[in-house]
Amino acid sequence: MGRSYFVDEAVGEYLSGLQAAPGSCVTGLLAGQSSPQRDFVVLAVQTPHRESEGQLKALKGVSPLDDIDVEWVTEHAKQVSRMLPGGLCVLGLFLVTPPELSKDAQNALKRLIFAVEKYIIKGRLWELSEEDVTDRVTLHICSKTKKLLCKTFDVKDPKSSAKPADWKYQTGISSSWPMLTCSVEVDLQIPVTGSSSDNTDKCMKDGLRRWAKQIEAAYCLINGRQALDDSELISGQAHVCSFQKKNPKTTNRQTLPARIFVSDEQSELGERSSALVQVCSGSMRVRGVVHCRAYIHNNKPKARHAAQAIKRDIINTVCSRVEMFLEDLCINEGSQKGLCSGQQALPRRVFAPMPISGLSVCDYMFPDESTADVAERLKEMLDCETPEEDIDTSLENNQLFSIISGFEITDSQDDDSSKHVSEIQAENHKIQKPPKYYAVGSGRYSSFMCGPCSSHCSPCHSHISTVFQLMEKAKMFV
Amino acid sequence: MLQCDFIFRLKGILEFACQLDNPNGVQSQSTISKSFQDLRSKVTSKNIVFTVCNSPVLIWPNTGFQSSVESLTEASACGDILQWIESDDGGSKKSSKKKDKKKSGPTVVNMKLLFEVTEPAGNTAPSLIRVSTQQHCVKMPLPLDCALSVTTDERLETVCTGLVEALNKQLADMEEVVLQYRKGSSFLVPQPFHFQLPEPAGLITVVYPAGVPDSQLQAVREDLHRKFELPCDRPYLRRANAFHFPDAAYKDGYLRNPHIHLNPPNIEDAKLYLVQGVYSYHHYMQDHVDDNGWGCAYRSLQTICSWFQQQGYVETAVPTHTQIQQALVDVGDKEPRFVGSRQWIGSIEVQAVLNQLLGVTSKIMFVSQGSELATKGRELANHFQTEGTPVMIGGGVLAHTILGVVWSENTGQIRFLILDPHYTGGEDLQTITDKGWCGWKGPEFWDQNAYYNLCLPQRPKSI
Numbered sequence: 001m002g003r004s005y006f007v008d009e010a011v012g013e014y015l016s017g018l019q020a021a022p023g024s025c026v027t028g029l030l031a032g033q034s035s036p037q038r039d040f041v042v043l044a045v046q047t048p049h050r051e052s053e054g055q056l057k058a059l060k061g062v063s064p065l066d067d068i069d070v071e072w073v074t075e076h077a078k079q080v081s082r083m084l085p086g087g088l089c090v091l092g093l094f095l096v097t098p099p100e101l102s103k104d105a106q107n108a109l110k111r112l113i114f115a116v117e118k119y120i121i122k123g124r125l126w127e128l129s130e131e132d133v134t135d136r137v138t139l140h141i142c143s144k145t146k147k148l149l150c151k152t153f154d155v156k157d158p159k160s161s162a163k164p165a166d167w168k169y170q171t172g173i174s175s176s177w178p179m180l181t182c183s184v185e186v187d188l189q190i191p192v193t194g195s196s197s198d199n200t201d202k203c204m205k206d207g208l209r210r211w212a213k214q215i216e217a218a219y220c221l222i223n224g225r226q227a228l229d230d231s232e233l234i235s236g237q238a239h240v241c242s243f244q245k246k247n248p249k250t251t252n253r254q255t256l257p258a259r260i261f262v263s264d265e266q267s268e269l270g271e272r273s274s275a276l277v278q279v280c281s282g283s284m285r286v287r288g289v290v291h292c293r294a295y296i297h298n299n300k301p302k303a304r305h306a307a308q309a310i311k312r313d314i315i316n317t318v319c320s321r322v323e324m325f326l327e328d329l330c331i332n333e334g335s336q337k338g339l340c341s342g343q344q345a346l347p348r349r350v351f352a353p354m355p356i357s358g359l360s361v362c363d364y365m366f367p368d369e370s371t372a373d374v375a376e377r378l379k380e381m382l383d384c385e386t387p388e389e390d391i392d393t394s395l396e397n398n399q400l401f402s403i404i405s406g407f408e409i410t411d412s413q414d415d416d417s418s419k420h421v422s423e424i425q426a427e428n429h430k431i432q433k434p435p436k437y438y439a440v441g442s443g444r445y446s447s448f449m450c451g452p453c454s455s456h457c458s459p460c461h462s463h464i465s466t467v468f469q470l471m472e473k474a475k476m477f478v
Numbered sequence: 479m480l481q482c483d484f485i486f487r488l489k490g491i492l493e494f495a496c497q498l499d500n501p502n503g504v505q506s507q508s509t510i511s512k513s514f515q516d517l518r519s520k521v522t523s524k525n526i527v528f529t530v531c532n533s534p535v536l537i538w539p540n541t542g543f544q545s546s547v548e549s550l551t552e553a554s555a556c557g558d559i560l561q562w563i564e565s566d567d568g569g570s571k572k573s574s575k576k577k578d579k580k581k582s583g584p585t586v587v588n589m590k591l592l593f594e595v596t597e598p599a600g601n602t603a604p605s606l607i608r609v610s611t612q613q614h615c616v617k618m619p620l621p622l623d624c625a626l627s628v629t630t631d632e633r634l635e636t637v638c639t640g641l642v643e644a645l646n647k648q649l650a651d652m653e654e655v656v657l658q659y660r661k662g663s664s665f666l667v668p669q670p671f672h673f674q675l676p677e678p679a680g681l682i683t684v685v686y687p688a689g690v691p692d693s694q695l696q697a698v699r700e701d702l703h704r705k706f707e708l709p710c711d712r713p714y715l716r717r718a719n720a721f722h723f724p725d726a727a728y729k730d731g732y733l734r735n736p737h738i739h740l741n742p743p744n745i746e747d748a749k750l751y752l753v754q755g756v757y758s759y760h761h762y763m764q765d766h767v768d769d770n771g772w773g774c775a776y777r778s779l780q781t782i783c784s785w786f787q788q789q790g791y792v793e794t795a796v797p798t799h800t801q802i803q804q805a806l807v808d809v810g811d812k813e814p815r816f817v818g819s820r821q822w823i824g825s826i827e828v829q830a831v832l833n834q835l836l837g838v839t840s841k842i843m844f845v846s847q848g849s850e851l852a853t854k855g856r857e858l859a860n861h862f863q864t865e866g867t868p869v870m871i872g873g874g875v876l877a878h879t880i881l882g883v884v885w886s887e888n889t890g891q892i893r894f895l896i897l898d899p900h901y902t903g904g905e906d907l908q909t910i911t912d913k914g915w916c917g918w919k920g921p922e923f924w925d926q927n928a929y930y931n932l933c934l935p936q937r938p939k940s941i
Contacts, residue, residue, distance in 0.1 A: 185598035189495060191615035219529060219536075219592055224546065226534045261527050261536075261592035264493040264619060273688035275494070275618035275665035282611060283497060288604025318604070325606060341610050348603035396603035 002165040003135055003152050005091075007032075007041040008173040008357055014044050018096055020143050025064045026096040027073050027112065029080055032173075033087055033297050034133035035305070040297055041091060041137075042174045042357040045383050047076050065101055065108045073112055074119035079381050081120050082320045083361045085351075086180070086294025086313025087306075090120060092137030092152075099144045106162060109138035110153060117155040123205075123323060125212035125315050129308075137165060174357045175253070178233070180222060180294045180310045182258040183395075186211075186318055187287045191280040197330075204284060204322060212315045219261040220307040227258075227307035232300055253358070258292075258310045282341070290317050291349055291395040295359055317362075321346045324364055345399040350374055351392045355384035365393065482627035484556060485584050485681070487723065488528060488641045490591025492517055492620045492649075494656075497613040501663035510660075514653040517620075520593070521645045528638060531588040533562040538594075539638035552635035556628055559587060583724040584627065591622060591645070614663045620652055623670045625721075627681045644683075651685040659687040666690065672721040675714060679706045684715060692716045692793065699941050711939040716790030722756070732758035732784070733905050736897075736916040737881050743893045743918050748886035751859040752895070754866030757881075758784040759916070760796070761901040767799055770902055772820040775877035776802055777899035778870040779828045782879070782935055783836060785868055791938055792836050805834040824872045825931035832935055843932040848873065848924035855885035855892045865937050868897070873930030876900070880932070884918070893918050 011030075020026045028046035032039065050072050077090050084090075093112050097105050113136050128134065135152040150167040154160040190207030192200055220227040227233075233256075294309035325346050347364035352374070354361045361382060363374045371388045378386045496513040498506045520526070528537045536546035543552040550558060624644035628637055652668035659666045666687040673682055684702065686695060699715045708714050728734060734756055742750050760780035762770050769776060776799050783796045797805070803819070806812040811830055829840040845851055861869065862882055869880040882895040901915040910916050924930065 182596040183598055183601065184595050186595075186604055191497075191613075192610075218595075221536070221546065226546075259594060259596045261529070261594050263490055263590065263592050265491045272619070273667050275616050275667065277617075277663045277665070278615045280497075280613050280615045282609050283613065283615065284609075285607040286604055287607065289598045289601050290604060291601075321604065322606070341608050343605050343607045346604045346606055395601075397601045399602055399605050 002163045003133075003137070004038045004166040004168065005041055005137055005150065006038060006173055007167060007169050009169050009171045010355075010357070011041055011044045012169045014355075015094065015096075015139075015141060016146065018046060018141075020096050020098075023064065023098055025068060025098075025101065025108075027068055028094045029077055029090050029116075030092045030094055030137060030139065031080065031084060031088055032091050033089070033295065034091060034135070035297055035299065035301070036131065036133065038299065039091060039133070039135075039137070040173050042088070042359060043354060043382075044094060045076075045080060045381070047073050048380050048383070063101065063104070065097070065104050068108060068112070070112060070115050074116050076381065077116045078120055082316075082324075083363055083378075083381060085360060085362055086292065086311075086316070087296050087309035088359070090116065092139065094139040094141060096141045096143050099142050102140065102142055102149075105140045105149075106138075106151070109140060109151075110162065113138055113153050114155060114158065123319070125209050125319050126216060126312055131305075135163075135165075138162070139167065174295065174297075174359055176298050177295045177359070178254045178256050178298065178306075179359075180256050180258045180296065180306055181292065182260065182310060182314075183289050183291050184260060184314050185289050188285065190284045190286070191278055192282045192284055193278055193280050195281045200284070201326060204326070207284070208286075208319055208322065212319070214262045214264075215260065215311050215314055217263075217265070218311065220311065221259040221261075222303060222306055222310075223256040223258075225303070227303040229304065231303050233296065233303045233306045256306075258294075258307070260311070260314070286318065286322065286346070288346070288399065289396065290314065290321075292317060293351070293360065293362070317349060321349075321364055328366070348393075348396040348398065351395060352378055352386045353390055355382060363391075367398070482584050483630040484628050484632075485586045485625055485723065486556070486589060486628065486637050486641065487586055487623070487625045488589045488591055488645070489621075489623045492520070492591075492622055494616075494618045494620050496616050498616060498663065499611065499613055501614050507657060510657060511653060514649055514656075518646055518649050521591075521642060521649065525594045526642075527592045527594055528589045528641065529592055530559060530563060531590060532564045533559075535559065535562050537634075537638055539642050543635045543638065545634075550634060552633065554634045555630060556587075556632050556634045556637045557630040559634065560585070563587070586723050586725040588725070589641075616663065616665060618665055618667055620649075621667070621669060622648055623672070623683070624648055625672050625681055625683065648683065648685065651683075655685045655687050659690065671717055672723075673715055673719060674721045675706055675708065681721065682706070686717065692718075692790070696941070703941055708941075710941060712937060713790040713941050715941070718788055718790035718793070728758075730758070731905060732760070732764075733907060733910070734758055736907055736910055737895055739907065739911050740895075740917065742884050742895075745884050745886060745889075745891050745893065747888050748884045748891055748893075749859070750882065750884050751862035752866075752882035753785070753862060753868050755785065756788045757781055757868055758788070758796070759897060759905075759910070760784065761899045761915070763902045765798070769799060769820070772822055773799060774899040775823045775825075775828060775870065775872055778868075778872075778877050778879045778897075779823075779831060781897065781899070782828070782832065782868050782870060782933075786836050786838060786935075789937075791838070791940070794835065797831070797835055801835070802831050805831045809834050824877075825870060825933040828870050828872075828933045832933075838938060839936050841934040841936065843934060845873075845930045845932070847926060848928050848930060849921070849926040851894075851924050851930065852890070852892055852921035855883060855890065856887070858883045859885050861934050865934065867935040867937060869935075870933040871930055872933075874925040874928035876925075881916075893920055894923065895919075896923065 018026055026046055028044055030041050031043040032041040050069060081090050093109060093116060095105055095109050117136060134154050134156040136155050138151050138153065140149040148167055150165045151162040152165045153162055188207055188211050190203055192203045222233065292310060292313045294306070294313045296306045296309055345367045347366045349362050350365050351360045351362050361378070363377055365374055371391045371393065374391050375386050375388050378384060494513060494517065496509050498509055500506065522540060524538070524541050526540060528539060529535070534546065535550065538544040545551070547562060622645060624641055626637060626640050626644060648670060655668040656665055666689055668685045669688050670683050670685050673684065674680070675682055702715055703710055713719055736759055758781065760777045762773060762777065767773070779802060780796050786792050787794070787796060800817060803812070803817040806827055807814050807816055809830055811827065825842055829842060832838040832840055843854070843857065845854065858869070858880070871878050871880055877899065879897040879899065880894055881897050884893040885891070896917060896919050898915045901910065903909055
C-alpha cells in the first residue's frame with residue numbers, strides 16, 4: 001500500500017550514467033511534485049564536489065557512508081530548492097553504493113533525508129498544510145547490479161520506519177503540466193527596532209511573515225476562475241508566452257495566468273482601539289515586482305492546490321532573495337550590517353530550461369553578475385549545461401536608480417534595444433564629493449560603473465557600503 | 479420605512495501606516511495627512527476590487543467597470559447580482575419565502591474590499607531600501623464600512639462608483655477624527671457607524687473614535703442633529719442607535735421585536751399605536767434563571783431596560799433579577815434579605831428600579847378594575863405616540879408588557895398588543911407568535927374585577 005513514484009525515463013538514464021569511484025558512494029537529490037494519490041519525479045542531481053574536497057579521504061576504518069558530508073548534501077538541497085519554481089520541491093534522495101555497503105545504506109539514507117528536510121524548511125515562511133504529503137523518497141542503487149530499492153519515510157515523524165514504495169519509469173511525465181504565472185507587486189514597509197544586525201534579521205523575518213500570511217489568505221483567480229474549492233482546475237485556452245516562443249519544445253504546455261487579491265486584514269490587529277506604535281531605529285522597505293511560476297501535475301489537479309502552489313512560489317521568491325541578499329551582506333559588511341542607509345538591488349530572478357523535462361528552473365542574479373555566472377551555477381547545482389542564450393532574464397527588469405539627495409526611486413522601463421547612459425551626480429552640501437556613479441543601460445546588461453574602482457559592478461559589493469557611509473556623512477539620506 | 483430595495487455594503491481593512499520623526503512636532507500632522515492621501519489614491523487606483531460575498535463575482539470599479547462574470551456589465555441592473563449569490567442554506571437564487579410572511583426589509587448585498595497585487599504597471603525587480611533614523615512607526619487597521627441604499631433598477635456601475643466615492647469620503651472623515659483625537663503618538667482607531675435617519679437623509683455613516691464613550695461625544699451629535707435637522711430631544715446618533723442590517727443576527731440570542739411578524743386586528747375606524755424602536759423579548763427561564771411563577775414583572779422590567787439600552791439612552795446592560803432586587807434595597811424600598819428571594823414586584827417597584835439604575839422616570843396609571851382598561855384607549859394611544867416605550871402592567875396575580883393598541887376614537891373599540899413574560903420555551907419565533915405569547919388581545923384578556931397598575935416609562939430628553 002506504499003506510495004507510487006512515477007519517474008521520467010530521462011531521470012533513469014541520468015541515474016544509470018552516474019560514475020562512482022570504486023568503493024565510494026554517490027549521493028544526490030530527487031525533485032518533482034507530490035500529490036495525495038501519486039508522486040512524480042522529474043529531476044535527479046548528484047551532489048556536487050565540494051571545493052575543499054581534494055582526494056577522497058581514505059581514513060582507516062571510516063566507511064564511505066559515514067564520510068558523507070551531511071552538511072554539504074543539505075546545503076545542496078537548499079540551493080536546489082531555491083531554484084525550483086512553485087509546485088516542485090526536493091522529494092527525496094538517492095544513494096549509490098557498492099554492494100558491500102548496501103546493508104547500511106538504509107540507515108544513511110534515513111539520517112540524510114531527515115537532515116535535508118529539516119534544513120530546507122528552516123526560514124520558510126509558510127507551513128505545510130494537513131493535505132501536504134510528508135513522505136519523502138529514498139532510492140538506493142547498487143553500483144554493481146544497478147538494482148533499485150525504493151522506500152519512503154514520513155518526515156513528520158522522526159520515529160517513522162521505511163515503507164516500501166513503487167518506482168515506475170514513464171516518458172514525458174511533465175510534458176503537459178500546465179504552468180501558472182503571474183507578476184506580483186511587492187511593497188513592504190518593515191520597521192526595525194533595536195540596532196544590532198540580529199535585530200534587523202528578526203524584524204525582516206517578522207515583516208515578511210506577516211506579508212506571507214496575507215498572500216496565503218489571498219483570493220486567487222486562475223485563468224479567470226475562482227480557485228477556492230475542490231473544483232478541478234480546468235485549463236483554458238492555451239496562451240503562448242514569449243518563453244514558449246523561444247523554446248518550441250514547450251508548445252504543448254498551457255500557461256494559466258494567476259491573479260492574486262489581498263486584504264490588509266491582520267488578525268492580531270483585529271480588535272484594537274488604538275494604533276500600534278513602535279519606536280524604531282529605522283525601517284526597511286522591499287519594493288518591486290517579482291515574476292512567479294508554478295507547475296501543477298495534470299492528473300485531475302484541484303484548483304486550490306494550483307493556487308497554493310503559485311502562492312508558495314510568490315512567498316518563496318521574495319524570501320529567498322532577501323535571504324541571499326542578507327547572507328551576501330553579512331560577508332561583505334560584517335558587523336556593520338543594519339546600520340547604514342541606502343537603496344540596494346535585490347538579486348533578480350531569471351529562468352532556464354530544466355534538464356530533461358522541459359519545465360523551467362530559476363536562479364537569482366546579483367546586479368554585478370551576468371548570465372555566464374548563472375550558467376556556471378546551473379552547471380554546479382543542477383549538473384547540466386545551459387547555453388547562455390537559453391537563460392531568460394527578461395521577466396524581471398534590472399533596477400536602475402539614481403542616487404541624489406533624499407530618496408528617489410526612478411523605475412525606468414527597460415527597453416531591450418536601447419542604450420541609455422545617464423550620469424548621476426550626487427549633490428554635496430558640505431564635505432567631500434562622493435564618487436560618481438554612471439548608469440549604463442543596455443537592456444539585459446544594465447550595470448553601474450563604480451567610481452572608486454572603475455569596474456563594471458553594480459553596485460560594486462566591495463564598495464557599496466563605503467559609498468553609502470560617505471553619503472550618510474554627507475547627509476545624503478534622511 | 480426604507481424605500482429602497484437593496485443595501486450594498488462594502489467592508490474591508492486598510493492599514494494606515496506612517497513614520498513620525500517627532501510625534502509632537504509640527505511636521506507630524508502633514509505626515510499623517512500624506513499617509514491618508516496615499517490611502518485615498520489606493521482606493522481610486524486600478525488595483526481595487528470588490529468581491530461579492532458568497533459568489534464568484536469580482537468587480538474592478540476603477541477600470542471602466544469590469545467584472546469577472548460576463549453577464550454582469552456596466553449596464554446591468556444591480557438586482558441582477560442576486561442570481562450569483564449563494565444563500566446560507568446552500569440553495570442559490572432568490573429566497574422562496576412564504577408569501578404571507580411580511581417582507582423583512584431591503585436585501586443586503588455584502589461585498590469585500592480587496593487589492594490586486596498582480597498585473598503590475600512595471601516590471602522592475604525588487605530593491606531593499608534601508609533608512610536608519612530614529613522614528614515612531616505607527617500602524618493602525620482602518621475598518622472601512624460603506625453602505626449604499628439603492629432601488630433594484632439602479633445600474634451596478636453606478637453603485638460601484640458610489641461605493642468608491644463613499645470610501646474616499648470615509649477616509650477623509652477618518653483622517654479628521656484621527657487628527658482631532660490624536661495626542662502625540664497615541665492614535666485612536668476611527669470607527670464607522672451607520673444610522674438610518676428619517677428621509678431625506680436616509681442611511682448615513684458617522685465616524686467615531688474608538689474608546690471615547692458616547693457621553694463625551696455630545697457636541698459632535700449636537701452638530702449632526704443640527705445638520706440633519708433631527709429633533710433635539712431624542713437620540714438618533716448614539717452608537718446603540720446604529721442601523722441593524724437585516725441579514726445580521728443578534729449575538730446575544732434574544733429575539734428582537736417579535737410583534738412585527740403579526741398582522742394587527744382589522745377594526746373599523748381604528749388606528750394603530752405601537753412601541754417605537756427596538757426591544758428584546760425577556761421571559762421566564764432565560765439566562766439559566768428559573769423564575770417560573772414569580773419573575774414575570776422582573777422580565778417585563780428587563781424588556782423595558784432593553785428598550786432604553788437599544789435606543790441609546792443608557793449604556794448599562796439589562797439588569798439581572800439580583801441586580802433589580804439590590805436596586806430596591808439600595809433605595810430603601812426593601813429589606814436586605816429581599817435580595818435572593820422569590821418575592822414578586824409590582825409597577826411601583828418597576829418605576830423605582832428604572833429610576834435608580836437607568837435614571838428614567840415613569841408615570842403610574844391606576845385602574846380600579848380590569849374592565850376599566852377598555853376606556854384607557856386615549857391615554858395609551860398618546861403614550862405610544864409621544865413616548866413610544868413598552869408599558870409594564872401588573873394586577874391580579876400577573877404582570878405583562880403592553881406594546882401597543884389598536885383604538886378607535888369614535889367607537890372606543892380597543893385591542894391590546896401583549897408581550898407575555900410567562901413563556902418558558904426557547905427563542906422560537908414561530909411558537910411565540912402562533913401560540914400568542916406575543917399577540918393581540920381584546921379587553922376580556924384582563925381580570926375584570928382585579929385592580930391594575932401600569933408603569934409608563936418616559937423618554938429622557940437627550941441626544
